[in-house]
Amino acid sequence: MVYLRKFWTRFRIYTRFSKIRFIDRLSYRAHFFLVLTEYLLIIIVNYFLWKAILADGRTIRGYALEDMVTYVAVAGVFRFIINELSGGISREMSGQYHSGELIMNLLKPVSYQLYIYFRAFGGILFQMLFRGATVLTIWALLVGLTPPDSAATFIVSLALGILIYAGIAFLVGLTTFHIENNAGVLFATTASIELLSGTLIPLVMFPGWVVSILDYLPFKMIFYIPIQIYLGQLGVQEIVSALIVQAIWAFILSIAGFLLFKTSVRKLTIQGG
Amino acid sequence: MALIAVENLTKSYKTFKRKEGLKGAFINLFKREYEFVQAVDNISFHVESGEILGYIGPNGAGKSTTIKILTGILTPTAGEVAVNGLVPYKRRQQHVKNIGVVFGQRTQLWWDIAVIEAFTLLRDIYEVSKTDFQAQLKKFDEVLGIGPLLHIPVRKLSLGQRVRCDIAASLLHNPPVVFLDEPTIGLDVAVKSNIREFIKEMNASLGTTMILTTHDLSDIEYLCQRSLIIDQGKIIFDGDLQQAKDELARQRKIQVDLYERVDIDSIRDQLKVAELEFAGQNDYSLTISFNKDEISAIDIIQKILDLLHPRDIKIEEPTIETVVKEIYEKRSL
Numbered sequence: 059m060v061y062l063r064k065f066w067t068r069f070r071i072y073t074r075f076s077k078i079r080f081i082d083r084l085s086y087r088a089h090f091f092l093v094l095t096e097y098l099l100i101i102i103v104n105y106f107l108w109k110a111i112l113a114d115g116r117t118i119r120g121y122a123l124e125d126m127v128t129y130v131a132v133a134g135v136f137r138f139i140i141n142e143l144s145g146g147i148s149r150e151m152s153g154q155y156h157s158g159e160l161i162m163n164l165l166k167p168v169s170y171q172l173y174i175y176f177r178a179f180g181g182i183l184f185q186m187l188f189r190g191a192t193v194l195t196i197w198a199l200l201v202g203l204t205p206p207d208s209a210a211t212f213i214v215s216l217a218l219g220i221l222i223y224a225g226i227a228f229l230v231g232l233t234t235f236h237i238e239n240n241a242g243v244l245f246a247t248t249a250s251i252e253l254l255s256g257t258l259i260p261l262v263m264f265p266g267w268v269v270s271i272l273d274y275l276p277f278k279m280i281f282y283i284p285i286q287i288y289l290g291q292l293g294v295q296e297i298v299s300a301l302i303v304q305a306i307w308a309f310i311l312s313i314a315g316f317l318l319f320k321t322s323v324r325k326l327t328i329q330g331g
Numbered sequence: 332m333a334l335i336a337v338e339n340l341t342k343s344y345k346t347f348k349r350k351e352g353l354k355g356a357f358i359n360l361f362k363r364e365y366e367f368v369q370a371v372d373n374i375s376f377h378v379e380s381g382e383i384l385g386y387i388g389p390n391g392a393g394k395s396t397t398i399k400i401l402t403g404i405l406t407p408t409a410g411e412v413a414v415n416g417l418v419p420y421k422r423r424q425q426h427v428k429n430i431g432v433v434f435g436q437r438t439q440l441w442w443d444i445a446v447i448e449a450f451t452l453l454r455d456i457y458e459v460s461k462t463d464f465q466a467q468l469k470k471f472d473e474v475l476g477i478g479p480l481l482h483i484p485v486r487k488l489s490l491g492q493r494v495r496c497d498i499a500a501s502l503l504h505n506p507p508v509v510f511l512d513e514p515t516i517g518l519d520v521a522v523k524s525n526i527r528e529f530i531k532e533m534n535a536s537l538g539t540t541m542i543l544t545t546h547d548l549s550d551i552e553y554l555c556q557r558s559l560i561i562d563q564g565k566i567i568f569d570g571d572l573q574q575a576k577d578e579l580a581r582q583r584k585i586q587v588d589l590y591e592r593v594d595i596d597s598i599r600d601q602l603k604v605a606e607l608e609f610a611g612q613n614d615y616s617l618t619i620s621f622n623k624d625e626i627s628a629i630d631i632i633q634k635i636l637d638l639l640h641p642r643d644i645k646i647e648e649p650t651i652e653t654v655v656k657e658i659y660e661k662r663s664l
Contacts, residue, residue, distance in 0.1 A: 067458075071455050158437050164404050323404075323423075
């Protein structure tokens with residue numbers, strides 16, 4: 059009971075970091091609309107592409123145009139999450155390392171990893187509640203959108219996917235501590251995630267051998283599993299095992315981040331100032 | 332037992348030696364040379380509870396590195412450190428609960444939010460009770476005048492305002508140990524003295540132990556009974572600078588302004604003092620340097636009054652700056 063209360067008070071402190079980021083994101087109006095338009099345009103382009111490919115009722119690996127209408131919109135919205143996590147975790151950590159803000163955060167009795175995670179979660183909440191919801195509403199009105207097969211399972215799976223990505227983004231952020239400039243690593247991971255997590259095309263459309271390799275990597279656990287759950291492509295048994303694998307990946311990556319952060323901080327060399 | 336104990340502390344950095352120019356950049360791509368920099372070189376010192384320790388040294392001497400090790404950010408290469416019985420870098424989160432840190436050049440308040448929001452966040456992080464928090468705010472407002480600043484976003488504060496808020500923020504949880512790294516850098520005289528008063532008050536009323544690094548030696552003169560001077564990673568002085576001022580600065584100067592030109596050679600013969608020279612461009616003023624152990628100022632003045640009719644006489648006391656400069660120079664010999 060005592061532990062539970064302690065856990066709750068600590069949790070509430072971290073949620074305040076989320077809140078700060080959330081409010082901060084709200085304060086840039088022009089940026090809000092520009093990014094919204096950009097992402098909406100990408101979804102529209104993708105839609106017309108699929109419309110041409112899947113004309114006359116054709117299907118590719120089980121995907122018909124009506125599936126892809128929903129797929130491109132949901133995957134398009136996921137790109138807000140990619141944006142938020144690569145910027146809000148990996149690039150943020152690199153920036154904090156170079157500006158010295160990292161030092162000030164290390165002087166607080168809070169976990170740096172959780173502080174970074176929760177900040178980003180605040181950003182994601184903003185992205186989903188405002189940008190994501192706007193895009194999906196526009197899409198539903200203009201083109202049409204199938205509602206999720208099981209909303210609750212979808213949200214759980216998406217949350218786990220976000221945790222997995224946060225773990226990866228944190229590890230990418232940590233590379234700055236060792237190689238000073240992690241822009242290359244960040245670019246490479248972001249591109250891999252866009253391609254391999256299913257936000258570009260459904261993963262089944264890759265060649266068979268690629269698909270079997272992807273089964274052993276965390277990427278498809280980030281967005282492809284949630285999309286499959288959304289579209290109702292997985293049976294109950296498959297959903298349960300997918301959620302378990304997602305949870306395992308989320309755990310492994312966060313623990314890796316925790317351990318690597320510890321050793322990285324030991325090696326920290328900040329001269330002058 | 333001392334509150335802060337540092338034994339044979341060493342920190343060395345491996346830095347990558349960059350070759351210059353286009354050719355050098357190409358070579359760097361394939362072959363890298365590293366060199367080791369000894370930022371802190373086998374230093375030991377203790378700080379007792381309730382002490383304000385001045386920690387000074389030229390730029391790049393190893394001051395900030397020491398502070399960063401003591402605050403748990405950096406891990407030493409060798410040696411032992413204990414603050415409050417804890418090893419800072421091993422138990423970082425626990426350790427930082429018991430300390431307050433002010434870096435004059437950086438802020439610990441989150442940029443995006445108003446000062447009061449940052450304060451309440453810190454209150455929750457450090458688990459300060461609401462009544463204690465209100466009492467602290469009231470006290471900080473009285474001494475540092477932060478009341479009107481509370482609802483301004485941190486990024487809109489001026490430097491002086493920000494530093495005052497930063498100091499308040501670092502002391503919100505009443506830490507027993509406080510590290511002040513150049514807290515008065517870039518501040519105007521009024522704010523400076525304000526902050527000094529506050530530091531002195533904190534130390535007197537709560538017995539807070541403090542380590543103060545600064546380039547402003549008047550801060551040290553006002554606040555610290557004991558100072559460490561570090562240069563090139565080594566401690567070259569440990570003691571009372573006021574005392575050192577008396578011991579080290581034996582060279583004093585007397586400046587004499589005259590009504591008429593004098594023959595300096597004849598005066599030098601009659602005074603029998605090591606050095607006597609005209610100061611400045613005109614012949615109506617002369618400066619006499621002497622070692623105060625060999626001859627007293629009174630004797631010189633008496634002799635001058637016998638020989639000349641001076642318009643004015645000034646005795647120049649050595650300043651703490653000259654003392655520190657002398658300590659630095661001795662070291663480099």
